Amino acid sequence: MKRNHITQQDIADKLKVSRITVSKALRNHPDISAGMKERIIKAVERMGYSPNLIAKQLSLQKTFTLGIVVPDLENCFFAYLVDSIIDTATEHNYHIILTVSREKEAFERNNIMNLIGMRVDGLLVCVSQQTSDQKVFKYARKMKIPLVFFDRAIKDLNFSYVAFNDKIATKEAINQLIAGGYTKIAHFAGFSSTSIGSERCAGYKEALISNGIPIREEWIIEGGYEIDDGIRAFEKLWATGKLPEIILAVNDRVASGAYKAIRKTGLKIPHDIGILGYGFSDTAHLFSPTLSIINQDPRKMGRIAANLLIDEIQGISQNSHTEILIEVDFQWNTSILKKQSILS
Amino acid sequence: MKRNHITQQDIADKLKVSRITVSKALRNHPDISAGMKERIIKAVERMGYSPNLIAKQLSLQKTFTLGIVVPDLENCFFAYLVDSIIDTATEHNYHIILTVSREKEAFERNNIMNLIGMRVDGLLVCVSQQTSDQKVFKYARKMKIPLVFFDRAIKDLNFSYVAFNDKIATKEAINQLIAGGYTKIAHFAGFSSTSIGSERCAGYKEALISNGIPIREEWIIEGGYEIDDGIRAFEKLWATGKLPEIILAVNDRVASGAYKAIRKTGLKIPHDIGILGYGFSDTAHLFSPTLSIINQDPRKMGRIAANLLIDEIQGISQNSHTEILIEVDFQWNTSILKKQSILS
């Protein structure tokens, strides 16, 4: 009906040569003489030719496209992560088809099947919290489509994955706090049913135990992952009358809620109480005082995951089952007072 | 080399029918009998057939794919916006190829040419701040590719665009503040060289003038768009010794900087000084006290832009030059005291 686009055939007709000659010239094939190449390139410019990548993909059986599935782009963490994946992909001349699962298994499955239909060269997936059926991933395996999980993985499928070492990082952070002279540390936890919640809580407990500090169950307050959960958690803590020196908040939104609730009581951060959260630099600096964090850099994760996938696609990485646990560092910002110089 | 994927031909061979029969059956074509359809669908399931959308796209000359160009995904505003575009696109069975220009004209041009090469059915573009050359957009026009600008537009090219009515909204917000009894209002501006900076500042000035309030140049502090710019701006203001009742911050990061600097002086928000910023609900609630905002809902913009584009693609909207200025509302949160009930 429209037929707007110029094809190689059109150029060939104009120059009275074969379309293969045009194809070869555009790919700088040695078959074609310099003079002919120049004529063709000039015609291309003049006629406004845009190569049809769809046709190219079909012919080459390769799309130079990566498919991404994230649970939710409104989570800044994933936004930064996707941004960094796009950066890395672009560097290697890959395009990105982005899909969002909204934490729904059905959407996730649908997205993945669609991406496979689009014949992406590889998949980057952060599984939804709901996901239990492994069928679609087994299908990807059967079709030999390179797939890398990031942040959250289905472990027993032998796909590569990249994640933060939450437990170790938490343990180390608490160790540093204890070394700095703190002993009264509470935890505003998520839910022990989610991997994030349980891993972080486990690290917290292990650190206390290994330092001989008894675990006070009333200082582990489960609740959720939102601002209101942080508010409620602190109110609960405040009601007991006995405050810790430090609160470890399970993420930055809970930390934000804690800030609000603490401010309401008139207590001062960090002088009266310190806060440690999980997150990354940019959001931590939105807090005032700036939030100390167990630093989970989304850009780092995105870069590593994308590179891993591209390596697998290009067959550089023979091993298609690489597990990378990103080493986490800490940013001791102004939400915690340095008791001793150990916190550095 | 690999040949993993099952094709319609494979299914046809297995069932000893023609591949056209398979194609028709899968599209529920009336040519094919119910019995045959059932046999084919069963074989499809059994053999794990995934339709090759690349081939389908080439054949149909339609990709059901939209291309997006955003300046930066680390800006939460754009992340929310893209999320909402994806939502809307998915509803209409469109895929999304996402690219990032990093505010660089060259990247933007490259992204757009690539997306055209991928034969996207339409383009959603937020132009980079750097962009001055219109060539690539003229090319898109010549190729008759539906294109909708969002947030920032190149106006004299007759493409549709969706934007916030910054000037009007700012004027109205300041009017409401004045009606509420405030007269001393300062503005932490961006740069007058950018459209955002100049539009917002113009609205601010117009509101003051139309209410007969003289403009105090020392209360318009240009600087930039980051946290540090907000800190510096308040320090400059503080140094003058004369404080306004309200600060209008050009965005949420500048507002955050202002919060920090104000807190440092011991002044209280909102009792000693109020803050009004631009932004959207989720980030405003991260502030404490929660930031009052001229509410620029990214989801709304994304939805409108995507629907507009899809309408143009499907020929529903005959007019391919629709300009939509989104009406902005206000969220009077706790960063401003209500002097009178007018702020509602």
Added chain:
DNA sequence: ATTTTATTAGTTAACAATTACTTTAATAAC
């Protein structure tokens, strides 16, 4: 002078789907 080699361009088939047209066989109409 004839064979060999290199250069340059063209031919055919493939990729995996679709649409438009054609064939076959069975049924219905006269």
Added chain:
DNA sequence: GTTATTAAAGTAATTGTTAACTAATAAAAT
């Protein structure tokens, strides 16, 4: 009993590109 109609499936051509061969010509080597 012949013709018209309908259902169901098949054939050929199309989409825009690339890869693997093939062909023609000119220059170089024998």
